Amino acid sequence: MHKRKRMSPEESRRLAVATARDILREEGAAAVTLKAVAGRMGRTHAALLHHFGSVDGLHAQLADEIAHEVADSIAGSIGRYQAGKVKLRRVVEEMFTAFREQHFGELIAWVVLQRRREALAPVEHAIAGVITKITPPGDDRPLDRATMGLVLVAIGDALVGEEVARACNLPHDVAHEIAVKQILAVLGELR
Template identity: 55%
Template sequence: MSIKPLERRRVSPEESRAAALAAARDLLTREGAAAVTLQAVAARVGRTHANLLHHFGSAAGLQRALAEEIARTVSSSIESAIEQRRRGEGSERQVIDAMFEAFRREGAGELIGWVALTRQREALEPVIATIERIIRVMRAAGDVRPVDRMTLSLTLLAIGDSLAGEEIARACGLDRSAIREVAVAQIEGLAGAPLRD
């Protein structure tokens, strides 16, 4: 994805903020969480460091806004897969795959890891709210299984997979797809029954 600098014309605060978040997201997926700095984002969008401080308040504010955006995207992917399953158009395995893919595609695992390691845990609030919402959605649909424990297991595995799944699987002499098979087995163990199709 190519991020074009904003033209020098006056842009609305919303446009400026959206462009900065798009640049931050691109930096995250291409270069990693440590590359998401106010200076790097400002350079990508043709704005000043001071301009970004105006919109986000600090680097932590930028990271929180990025976490909110990623949490929305991840949540949307997972909730869409859950809804398809509910309508009989998808399987529970597809819900698991949607979670793993969303974390990997969006760079969510890396952002979560980096935020946690730099002790800016307040930036994790959007992710926490998303997880809580997914559990509420599943319970509201009448799911009597331990969806809290199932979600905990899946989320931690998806984070780990997006951070170093390929390398760890290779070190174990396994294909990366084995991680999802482990996830399925854990969910079935927690649920006390095979996954529903």
């Protein structure tokens, strides 16, 4: 008989979030349930319920992890842009890629459609952190508005960007050009 390795509560939570992330990538947000995660981990549903309280707790933890990774990526991209190392289009492309590849847009949409908005608190905190990181002292440009616009466009792109581009008979990367122009207009840099 094979014995399961005993894990600390923290190790078990980390493994559960990593497993949930795998399921999110492979099957989508709707498939991220306590039962599915527990089954893949070889644990019981009750054990995960003990660690997270509910599927909402698991989704919140998953959103927190992804939000911080995406926020760090965005802040890094914007930092490189501010230092003159990359063009704004590259920042937009990196953000859109992060939202799409991490299934972040889908996770946000799923949580909202399930009417569990409280699970989005980590996303709110991560976005607020990005704005704080990218706003140098004395900078009065509306970076908060530019960030809001970019995040909303990135979420939409992650959800239906390919399909809308196809419907408009345009290449998908046209969305990047539109986002860049909108951000520059918000920042007052288009004259």
